[in-house]
Amino acid sequence: xxxxxxxxxxxxxxxxxxxxxxxxxxxxxxxxxxxxxxxxxxxxxxxxxxxxxxxxxxxxxxxxxxxxxxxxxxxxxxxxxxxxxxxxxxxxxxxxxxxxxxxxxxxxxxxxxxxxxxxxxxxxxxxxxxxxxxxxxxxxxxxxxxxxxxxxxxxxxxxxxxxxxxxxxxxxxxxxxxxxxxxxxxxxxxxxxxxxxxxxxxxxxxxxxxxxxxxxxxxxxxxxxxxxxxxxxxxxxxxxxxxxxxxxxxxxxxxxxxxxxxxxxxxxxxxxxxxxxxxxxxxxxxxxxxxxxxxxxxxxxxxxxxxxxxxxxxxxxxxxxxxxxxxxxxxxxxxxxxxxxxxxxxxxxxxxxxxxxxxxxxxxxxxxxxxxxxxxxxxxxxxxxxxxxxxxxxxxxxxxxxxxxxxxxxxxxxxx
Amino acid sequence: xxxxxxxxxxxxxxxxxxxxxxxxxxxxxxxxxxxxxxxxxxxxxxxxxxxxxxxxxxxxxxxxxxxxxxxxxxxxxxxxxxxxxxxxxxxxxxxxxxxxxxxxxxxxxxxxxxxxxxxxxxxxxxxxxxxxxxxxxxxxxxxxxxxxxxxxxxxxxxxxxxxxxxxxxxxxxxxxxxxxxxxxxxxxxxxxxxxxxxxxxxxxxxxxxxxxxxxxxxxxxxxxxxxxxxxxxxxxxxxxxxxxxxxxxx
Ligand SMILES: Nc1ncnc2c1ncn2[C@@H]1O[C@H](COP(=O)(O)OP(=O)(O)O)[C@@H](O)[C@H]1O
Ligand SMILES: [Mg+2]
Numbered sequence: 001x002x003x004x005x006x007x008x009x010x011x012x013x014x015x016x017x018x019x020x021x022x023x024x025x026x027x028x029x030x031x032x033x034x035x036x037x038x039x040x041x042x043x044x045x046x047x048x049x050x051x052x053x054x055x056x057x058x059x060x061x062x063x064x065x066x067x068x069x070x071x072x073x074x075x076x077x078x079x080x081x082x083x084x085x086x087x088x089x090x091x092x093x094x095x096x097x098x099x100x101x102x103x104x105x106x107x108x109x110x111x112x113x114x115x116x117x118x119x120x121x122x123x124x125x126x127x128x129x130x131x132x133x134x135x136x137x138x139x140x141x142x143x144x145x146x147x148x149x150x151x152x153x154x155x156x157x158x159x160x161x162x163x164x165x166x167x168x169x170x171x172x173x174x175x176x177x178x179x180x181x182x183x184x185x186x187x188x189x190x191x192x193x194x195x196x197x198x199x200x201x202x203x204x205x206x207x208x209x210x211x212x213x214x215x216x217x218x219x220x221x222x223x224x225x226x227x228x229x230x231x232x233x234x235x236x237x238x239x240x241x242x243x244x245x246x247x248x249x250x251x252x253x254x255x256x257x258x259x260x261x262x263x264x265x266x267x268x269x270x271x272x273x274x275x276x277x278x279x280x281x282x283x284x285x286x287x288x289x290x291x292x293x294x295x296x297x298x299x300x301x302x303x304x305x306x307x308x309x310x311x312x313x314x315x316x317x318x319x320x321x322x323x324x325x326x327x328x329x330x331x332x333x334x335x336x337x338x339x340x341x342x343x344x345x346x347x348x349x350x351x352x353x354x355x356x357x358x359x360x361x362x363x364x365x366x367x368x369x370x371x372x373x374x375x376x377x378x379x380x381x382x383x384x385x386x387x388x389x390x391x392x393x394x395x396x397x398x399x400x401x402x403x404x405x406x407x408x409x410x411x412x413x414x415x416x
Numbered sequence: 417x418x419x420x421x422x423x424x425x426x427x428x429x430x431x432x433x434x435x436x437x438x439x440x441x442x443x444x445x446x447x448x449x450x451x452x453x454x455x456x457x458x459x460x461x462x463x464x465x466x467x468x469x470x471x472x473x474x475x476x477x478x479x480x481x482x483x484x485x486x487x488x489x490x491x492x493x494x495x496x497x498x499x500x501x502x503x504x505x506x507x508x509x510x511x512x513x514x515x516x517x518x519x520x521x522x523x524x525x526x527x528x529x530x531x532x533x534x535x536x537x538x539x540x541x542x543x544x545x546x547x548x549x550x551x552x553x554x555x556x557x558x559x560x561x562x563x564x565x566x567x568x569x570x571x572x573x574x575x576x577x578x579x580x581x582x583x584x585x586x587x588x589x590x591x592x593x594x595x596x597x598x599x600x601x602x603x604x605x606x607x608x609x610x611x612x613x614x615x616x617x618x619x620x621x622x623x624x625x626x627x628x629x630x631x632x633x634x635x636x637x638x639x640x641x642x643x644x645x646x647x648x649x650x651x652x653x654x655x656x657x658x659x660x661x662x663x664x665x666x
Contacts, residue, residue, distance in 0.1 A: 363504050363506045365465075365467070365488060366500065366503070366504045367506075367518075368487070368492070369465070369488050369491075369497075369498055370492055370514065370515070370574065371489050371518040371521045371522045371578065372489060372518055372521060373489050373521065374487075376521070380509055380514055381506070381509065383508070385508065387508050388507075
């Protein structure tokens with residue numbers, strides 16, 4: 001897309017945001033300095049920069065029937081519903097688990113300010129008005145999973161939505177969240193989402209992010225996490241469909257004894273484009289992390305994995321593992337993997353690796369020699385491949401929910 | 417049951433089978449012996465339908481059908497079973513998991529009703545006792561972390577479950593201690609009937625003390641160079657293969 005168009009898109013979005021929130025002059029001028037990404041930027045190299053339409057409708061809360069909430073969500077969970085990125089108290093569960101508080105609040109942007117990042121800045125601008133803050137009290141241990149359910153009603157227009165959610169777990173609390181994007185409209189849309197997550201010492205957070213059945217939409221998700229001493233953070237993302245997904249997950253490990261797990265499962269068909277950028281910052285001694293991103297791609301789908309691990313000079317005794325494993329089911333599917341280690345400490349254990357291949361012939365032949373047809377054998381093998389990620393989901397009901405999504409997608413992908 | 421006629425097979429430019437002729441009738445046990453690298457596993461793989469090999473000449477008839485025209489899965493459904501020399505490991509797929517599907521796909525092919533979960537479990541219990549395999553193994557990832565003996569026992573267990581008409585056991589005896597060998601052999605013997613047949617590929621005669629063959633064939637350099645009865649196996653044990661090679665060359 002020509003830069004003039006992207007400039008006019010930017011001003012149109014700013015104009016629309018200005019109708020909702022007051023801008024002060026500083027913010028305005030900071031924004032005018034920024035631009036939508038272009039292909040020559042390393043960070044966007046593989047993620048086609050010309051995916052944006054010429055104009056969007058900045059969408060906000062609107063009335064939708066209760067039936068817009070996807071059926072089949074785990075019934076034992078607490079639901080917080082967002083329509084067009086804005087919290088809907090009407091559709092959300094009225095009683096919250098004890099220890100959890102929900103309030104309107106702008107992002108405080110304390111984890112890592114968005115700098116050269118127009119998507120982040122745009123989100124921040126409207127967050128002044130529609131940001132939501134979830135607070136988990138000290139020592140609270142929330143049994144129920146908390147689902148953040150995102151609904152984008154189909155309007156026939158190209159919607160641009162900007163959910164901004166901050167989560168704060170006080171010391172020694174624990175919670176399990178599910179960020180659910182499913183039943184997305186067939187219309188073109190942009191979801192420009194930001195999550196800001198802070199774990200105090202000893203906190204334990206399990207975060208399942210489901211981006212299911214993306215079609216013509218674009219999801220840009222930026223999640224930034226800060227982990228204090230002895231906290232435990234697990235992030236699992238399941239991305240399926242044929243749309244465009246760009247996830248930036250930045251984790252800053254700032255207290256010793258903390259551990260972060262990052263798992264991803266991307267199942268693409270059609271023209272699916274799924275880009276995971278992970279950034280893991282070990283900033284203090286004695287911390288650990290583990291990353292495993294798996295992808296199965298068919299049709300003309302593309303996977304991108306860019307995983308960076310930064311170990312500061314003082315961060316001795318860091319253990320950091322990263323691995324990416326990908327299966328291409330069709331000759332037109334592609335994967336770009338770029339692991340990066342930047343290690344400034346000397347007493348650390350770090351490893352990374354990435355594999356890209358086809359489904360192995362040996363197991364396929366073995367299963368066929370037992371009477372399974374090719375499609376069934378393939379399905380069995382891709383399910384087994386996927387299950388390594390799905391079994392990392394702690395909650396039984398959330399795991400079953402995610403498995404159902406994954407299996408349906410895999411069925412679709414392996415039909416020959 | 418099985419008629420192999422002048423079978424030639426190659427991988428890339430390399431011809432491995434150079435004209436195999438063999439006929440197996442229902443109720444018979446055939447042993448195929450021969451030094452390493454002579455083409456025994458290749459023959460077994462070609463019969464099972466492995467696509468790496470190109471059949472360049474010859475024909476194979478199985479129960480009246482052109483075997484070489486069938487996909488690997490349809491060969492299995494027609495009643496052919498291969499116990500692999502090197503069973504593959506499949507992380508995340510358990511034996512029970514795929515065998516239930518396999519049993520039912522085979523039944524479907526034969527126009528029989530699917531087996532319900534209860535009957536399947538019952539059959540599994542019976543057959544696992546028959547080959548003395550620990551049931552816990554069957555709900556673990558296939559062959560992952562199995563000992564050599566456990567892998568082979570699992571192959572025989574699958575054979576018992578699938579009730580093939582023709583079973584090909586490719587060196588199922590190698591890597592087994594004498595007890596395991598006895599168990600595996602008695603499993604095979606119990607499954608023997610006048611309606612089915614077995615091809616035992618081995619290069620030791622000791623297995624043939626337990627599974628008594630009606631015929632013994634020596635495969636060397638891609639051809640069956642000698643056939644006889646079980647006495648031939650004893651002779652090979654005593655004299656090695658050199659005299660056969662010499663005989664074949666002259
Ligand atoms: N996939 C393959 N690629 C190349 N050569 C092969 C392959 N499989 C078998 N061969 C060759 O074919 C010959 C016969 O092998 P094989 O059938 O395994 O013998 P056996 O089972 O009698 O020991 C050997 O020389 C072996 O190296
Ligand atoms: Mg062999």
